[in-house]
Amino acid sequence: MSRFEKEQARLFTRRALLIAGGQLALFGVLVGRMFQLQVVERDKYASQAESNRVNTQLVAPPRGVIYDRFDVPLTVNVQDFRMVVVSEQNKDIAATLDVINSIVPLSLENRARIFRDLKRQRRFMPVLIAGNLSWEQMAAIEVNLLQLPGVSIEEGTVRSYPLKQATAHVLGYVGVPNEEELKKDSDPMLELPGFQIGKIGLEKRYDQGLRGVAGQTSEEVNASGRKVRTLKRLEGVQGASLKLTLDAELQFFTQNRLSSERSASAVVMDAYTGAIYALASHPAYDPNVFNQGIPTALWKELLTDPAAPLTNKTIAGQYPPGSTFKLVTALAGLEAGVISDARHVFCGGYTELGEQRFHCSKAGGHGKVNLHEALAQSCDVYFYQIAMDVGIDRIAATARRLGLGSVLGIDMPGERGGLIPDQKWKKEKLKQPWNKGETLVNAIGQGFTLATPLQLATMLARLLNGGIAVKPFLASALGAQNLAPTVPPASLNLNPQHVALIKAGADAVINRPTGTARAAKPSNPVYSFGGKTGTSQVRRISMAERARGMKMDELGWAQQHHALFIGYAPLEEPRYTCAVVIEH
Numbered sequence: 001m002s003r004f005e006k007e008q009a010r011l012f013t014r015r016a017l018l019i020a021g022g023q024l025a026l027f028g029v030l031v032g033r034m035f036q037l038q039v040v041e042r043d044k045y046a047s048q049a050e051s052n053r054v055n056t057q058l059v060a061p062p063r064g065v066i067y068d069r070f071d072v073p074l075t076v077n078v079q080d081f082r083m084v085v086v087s088e089q090n091k092d093i094a095a096t097l098d099v100i101n102s103i104v105p106l107s108l109e110n111r112a113r114i115f116r117d118l119k120r121q122r123r124f125m126p127v128l129i130a131g132n133l134s135w136e137q138m139a140a141i142e143v144n145l146l147q148l149p150g151v152s153i154e155e156g157t158v159r160s161y162p163l164k165q166a167t168a169h170v171l172g173y174v175g176v177p178n179e180e181e182l183k184k185d186s187d188p189m190l191e192l193p194g195f196q197i198g199k200i201g202l203e204k205r206y207d208q209g210l211r212g213v214a215g216q217t218s219e220e221v222n223a224s225g226r227k228v229r230t231l232k233r234l235e236g237v238q239g240a241s242l243k244l245t246l247d248a249e250l251q252f253f254t255q256n257r258l259s260s261e262r263s264a265s266a267v268v269m270d271a272y273t274g275a276i277y278a279l280a281s282h283p284a285y286d287p288n289v290f291n292q293g294i295p296t297a298l299w300k301e302l303l304t305d306p307a308a309p310l311t312n313k314t315i316a317g318q319y320p321p322g323s324t325f326k327l328v329t330a331l332a333g334l335e336a337g338v339i340s341d342a343r344h345v346f347c348g349g350y351t352e353l354g355e356q357r358f359h360c361s362k363a364g365g366h367g368k369v370n371l372h373e374a375l376a377q378s379c380d381v382y383f384y385q386i387a388m389d390v391g392i393d394r395i396a397a398t399a400r401r402l403g404l405g406s407v408l409g410i411d412m413p414g415e416r417g418g419l420i421p422d423q424k425w426k427k428e429k430l431k432q433p434w435n436k437g438e439t440l441v442n443a444i445g446q447g448f449t450l451a452t453p454l455q456l457a458t459m460l461a462r463l464l465n466g467g468i469a470v471k472p473f474l475a476s477a478l479g480a481q482n483l484a485p486t487v488p489p490a491s492l493n494l495n496p497q498h499v500a501l502i503k504a505g506a507d508a509v510i511n512r513p514t515g516t517a518r519a520a521k522p523s524n525p526v527y528s529f530g531g532k533t534g535t536s537q538v539r540r541i542s543m544a545e546r547a548r549g550m551k552m553d554e555l556g557w558a559q560q561h562h563a564l565f566i567g568y569a570p571l572e573e574p575r576y577t578c579a580v581v582i583e584h
Helices: 003-040 042-053 093-101 108-120 135-143 164-171 179-184 201-205 207-211 248-258 296-304 322-336 371-377 380-390 392-401 423-429 436-443 453-464 496-511 543-547
Strands: 054-059 076-086 126-133 151-160 215-221 227-234 242-244 264-270 276-282 345-347 350-353 356-359 367-369 475-478 530-536 562-569 576-582
Touching (some): 076 135, 093 126, 126 135, 135 151, 164 201, 164 276, 264 453, 322 371, 322 380, 322 436, 350 380, 356 380, 356 436, 367 371, 380 392, 453 496, 496 530
Antiparallel strands (some): 054 215, 076 151, 215 227, 350 356, 530 562, 562 576
8 A cells, every 4th residue: 555545544534533523422412412301301391291281270160059048049050151262372363253253243342352351361361252152152163163273162150140130239240350359359260261259249248158169170282272182170169158038039029019119129127136038129130131241331221220220229228217217216205204105295287496497297287196196197296396305416326226327237238327417426527516406307307317228127126126236137157157146236225115105106107097107007917017107308398389389299200208118017026127218
């Protein structure tokens, strides 16, 4: 071999060694990287791969059922098919909604809501497109899923209220949480599409207990995110059932009776326990329309109705109690010692105080009356005189003991406290001194005095049960938790003789020939009851209007008087009290 050939062989060998060394180094790097991926970081990438392959989601549990006192269901959870979309699996939501609209009509309002929810929701979380789908709509969507990326059908339940308007103001309704509610509540279930929470009424008051505990589902999905199969499903725990003191049949009956009026409310309660048997407010609304989002036009109609169908008048309606308040003035007079069996007051149809004339309910007057006849005939002049002798501060203190003038603490949101005025209140609130004429009008339930129907029923209960300071309540149990009061109410230490005198006058209102409600006396004595009528002015009639004989019919509906009644039964041993207010 020549020298040149030897040199070429050495050069080739060196090159071969360099190439082989480079290949060996690259192979070492590759082996090292594979070792790092498959051994050192195995758990990390296995977890990521599993996350891509398995989709884990929360499952909303059925909401707890609400029952009446006899276990009649007042709410029902019905099957619901709903359509959802995951935005990170869809590049053109608008185009997808156009396709869906050809199958399931979507209003412009609903489309706006969907885009609003997509903005506030995390991209991997499903957003509700439409709920309450029919079987045909659900099947049509399933058939067209290939054209609808990120869209799927979920099966769940939706709240339904069988008695509709009859229980609307008590139960309230449920709805999808708004942004403010999402900020206040960290429960992850609130992010589930279509998940509903209590908005008002008992649904809101006991929402946490009614929600239940979420379940969980693990589903295998392919590369496009489409479900392949369900790997595991853990059902949630249904919310606790809520048992009420309401009597569903009585509630429905009461609401139905009120429906003949334009605006009215009524309460029926146990005078000894405070349990509410009926709590009805008319007009009402169908709470079922709120489940999938109430149409804007209907919402505006409810908001602008002068009869206020969205207001629970039993706890939030504040009215001058009129002559029903005379029971309070009577008790204050008896306790002050200014009323006795022997005391009579002459009623000539009005009382004069300075230059003012305060008229009685009967233009010609009632003549000579005692407490019994003053209550039976609702004589204003009698109570004007008693009020002057007793004073507004003592009357106000008596009213507050009986439950007027502040919230009673019933277990539902929205209760208002009414108003019981006295000298201190007027000085602090209006920066004015009290005058004697105000004592007269407030003593017969006019002037500044305001009360709710619930307060009036409670006032009568505390008076007739011997002075037990009962507090009204609606829920008796939440699951295994007893909600009924366990601590005996405080005693008001009422004198039984005073109570007997007032009760005798209230009995005469219904059951004596001179009573203002004698026309309501039942023909069967088994159903005998007692009570007190009341009429409260919304608009004062001037002297000039009175002189020309103006009739209330000349005024519009909103200026008519309110009609009130508080009653109790059985007659001899009262157990139940009620209060009814018919507006205008």
